[in-house]
Amino acid sequence: MEAHLRCTSHDGGYSHDAIVYALTECGVRHIDTAKHYGCEERLGKAIRESGLARSDLWLTNKLWPEDYGYKAAKKACLDSCSRMGVECFDLYLMHWPESLKPGRSNRETRAETWRALEELYKEGVCRAIGVSNFMVHHLEQLKEDCSQMPHINQVEYHPFQQPNHLMEYCRQEGIVFEGYSPLAKGQVLSDPTVLRIAEKHRRTPAQICIRWSTSQIGGFSQDTVLYALRDCGIRLIDTSKYNGFEVQLAEAIRESGVPRSNLRLTNKLWPLDYGYETAKAAFRESCSRMKVEYLDLYMLHWPASMQPGRSNRELRAESWRALEELYEEGLCRSIGVSNFMIHHLEQLKQDCTVVPHVNQVEYHPFQQPNELIEYCRREGITFQGYCPLAKGQALSNPTIFQVAQKYGRTPAQICIRWSVQNGAITIPKSTKRERVVENCQVFGFQLEEEDMVAINKLHEGRHVSWDPTDVE
Ligand SMILES: NC(=O)c1ccc[n+]([C@@H]2O[C@H](COP(=O)([O-])OP(=O)(O)OC[C@H]3O[C@@H](n4cnc5c(N)ncnc54)[C@H](OP(=O)(O)O)[C@@H]3O)[C@@H](O)[C@H]2O)c1
Structure with a gap:
């Protein structure tokens, strides 16, 4: 499977061999560089040596502030393309908010430069444009001064x-947040907490930090969402404010022409918005970003409140009361929770009136919370499983592979079918058209009992997303 790790060559050293190895042996396809790092020619050479097609790569480059200004920016981008031997960049960023050009204000120069990037974007020289190291006030100014918001903000x-x-601001504005220096230039690797977690999971400290920073977001393809809606008949869209794609989803839905009443739109309240008033405000903002008047399902995303000084239980109950009212008013057709364990559900039962309609929880062959599933069934809570493919990890499992061969199906289809046959509503995700189709084709066959049992035995308590077990 393709890897999308970032291969950053910068002033911390450059190794031609390591880049070629990353491209040819490790499946790395995402290269992030900058004129300022001074290795564009060498990177271009490494890419050519790898033999990979340009269309298989994601190339990010950055405009250094000395080149800010309308004409200078355009010239610098084309010069960078020429040094790397490519015709376009997948992403081009303004590297830094300060212009380094005396005599003009930073704001004015940034806006003028951004207009050049907007044009490069329209001309197809940059497939996406963004900024780097921009704070909220820089982004706010850009919003006032220009027409196109950045696609990405790359920040430490x-x-x-x-x-x-x-990050919150970026999510609200539909700007993808891209983090750099996930290892803090090596400084986090000796941190006692990181070391302890690395030991617990038998991973290196670097793996722990990267896993932590890559979070839950698996990417977004507007084209694929449109295809799923228009050509595959998909009608359930599961998203969250946390994922940051509400604005893009609204656009895809509008373009698809599918009437709102035919869609099932699910969204989630992020813990930083927990509280009665803040929950209602966050709901309204999500609806406004998604350009809808109601949601089919709205969930508390996570049992911890992430707000110091207030207990999780108290804030969950307060937020839930807001959701109950949204439900009564018809603004949420149903309300639920996500990542809630039995003890969280028990507390909610004691503290509130409406029993959650849904609990959305990680569910795949390596993670089968059967006691929780049983509890949900007893209490009339619909169990919805997320990450049915274990974020792709289940697809190379030998048992899954053998079962797939037996039925002439793909490993992904076996995992999804297994979830469905166990009575779970499941929400696989793919950013690729062909996989969306593949993942839909799970209804024309039945797994035999012996195969269900074999997959059931794969449970090992592995979480590929978050583990809410210890949340009070
Ligand atoms: N409530 C929560 O806290 C929570 C947490 C995590 C996820 N979720 C929800 O669950 C949904 C699915 O979760 P997920 O995306 O993390 O995990 P997933 O569906 O288990 O796996 C997605 C991964 O598998 C790949 N993939 C998809 N179909 C494939 C196929 N047929 N063959 C090979 N690879 C395939 C995707 O890559 P490509 O995109 O490259 O195809 C992606 O890397 C998300 O959309 C999200 O809405 C909810």
């Missing part, structure tokens, strides 16, 4: 540097 992000407010 690791366990010691978590710009949550900025």
